[in-house]
Amino acid sequence: MAYSALDRLQLKVVGKVASLMMAMPAPREHHEQFRMTVVRAEWAGPHIRRITFAAEEFTAYTVTGPDEYFGLIMPPPGEAEPVMPPERLNVRQAIQKMPADRRPDLRWYTVRAHRPEAGEIDVDFILHGDAGPGSRWAGAAEPGWVAGFRAGGSSYRRAAPGERQLLVADETGMPALSAILESLPAPAEGITALVEVPGESYRLPVTAAVEPRYLYRGEAPAGTLALPELAGEPMADLGYAWVCGEAGLASGVRRHLVKERGVDRRRIMFSGYWKVGQARL
Numbered sequence: 001m002a003y004s005a006l007d008r009l010q011l012k013v014v015g016k017v018a019s020l021m022m023a024m025p026a027p028r029e030h031h032e033q034f035r036m037t038v039v040r041a042e043w044a045g046p047h048i049r050r051i052t053f054a055a056e057e058f059t060a061y062t063v064t065g066p067d068e069y070f071g072l073i074m075p076p077p078g079e080a081e082p083v084m085p086p087e088r089l090n091v092r093q094a095i096q097k098m099p100a101d102r103r104p105d106l107r108w109y110t111v112r113a114h115r116p117e118a119g120e121i122d123v124d125f126i127l128h129g130d131a132g133p134g135s136r137w138a139g140a141a142e143p144g145w146v147a148g149f150r151a152g153g154s155s156y157r158r159a160a161p162g163e164r165q166l167l168v169a170d171e172t173g174m175p176a177l178s179a180i181l182e183s184l185p186a187p188a189e190g191i192t193a194l195v196e197v198p199g200e201s202y203r204l205p206v207t208a209a210v211e212p213r214y215l216y217r218g219e220a221p222a223g224t225l226a227l228p229e230l231a232g233e234p235m236a237d238l239g240y241a242w243v244c245g246e247a248g249l250a251s252g253v254r255r256h257l258v259k260e261r262g263v264d265r266r267r268i269m270f271s272g273y274w275k276v277g278q279a280r281l
């Protein structure tokens with residue numbers, strides 16, 4: 001499916017502006033869209049649901065990087081399947097233009113694992129109650145439920161040999177950070193990985209050469225422990241930083257690196273995965 005000239009121009013302008021501000025994500029030429037079915041839904045902790053989705057299209061689907069993300073397209077309450085939006089580069093706009101009674105919800109998640117041979121993906125949903133459609137849907141999902149998949153892209157840039165890298169995430173960035181660590185060839189030297197989560201029950205097993213350092217913040221806002229922890233880290237030779245999680249944590253870490261530690265902003269990829277008090281469309 002070819003996107004319109006306007007869509008392409010929009011992509012170019014957004015990419016150009018972003019490249020001045022931060023380390024650039026990997027581009028994806030075409031954002032496939034299709035329906036997928038829940039085949040397993042397991043509790044990986046009291047607040048974490050690992051859901052496996054299957055679709056024939058996952059056999060040919062390829063990820064652009066280890067922190068590949070996608071748009072989860074959910075049916076409105078009471079509907080069994082979502083009406084898929086028309087294929088546009090700007091999926092949010094495409095959904096907004098749909099009639100209100102057919103309009104699906106869209107939220108963004110990480111492809112924690114992709115098994116092309118089985119036509120499956122795993123997604124780790126960090127639940128936070130019924131405040132938003134993503135957490136509500138994932139908390140209730142059962143085998144047989146149908147959702148839409150919208151291919152996204154990825155952000156992480158692989159480390160050059162010997163390059164010092166810093167990875168920082170909260171619980172929502174933990175699936176992506178875990179997948180990044182698992183993608184690193186051993187011995188993965190010069191990688192510092194910090195994961196700040198509410199408590200130990202949010203910890204997920206990672207099979208990687210580098211163990212993430214977990215910080216438990218309890219009820220305190222995201223970033224409370226990560227920022228002081230970073231103050232003690234040497235940054236002089238930092239080649240790249242990847243920072244994903246609550247918006248205050250992501251922007252706070254970036255500000256600390258740029259303003260207080262003199263790191264070039266184009267070496268930092270940061271993304272607010274969610275924002276306190278706001279829906280993440």
Ligand SMILES: Cc1cc2nc3c(=O)[nH]c(=O)nc-3n(C[C@H](O)[C@H](O)[C@H](O)COP(=O)(O)OP(=O)(O)OC[C@H]3O[C@@H](n4cnc5c(N)ncnc54)[C@H](O)[C@@H]3O)c2cc1C
Nearest residue numbers: 069109110126128132133134135274275276277278279280
């Ligand atoms: C690229 C990318 C990858 C992501 N990967 C994952 C992933 O693999 N797993 C995952 O669980 N999330 C992931 N997220 C984060 C997820 O998209 C957001 O948490 C999203 O807001 C959840 O949607 P919702 O419908 O549950 O809540 P929303 O409707 O977006 O928000 C409703 C309310 O809930 C609050 N809220 C949202 N998320 C949280 C949270 N985690 N904890 C506490 N309060 C919250 C908001 O502040 C708001 O007040 C990712 C986000 C991005 C951009």
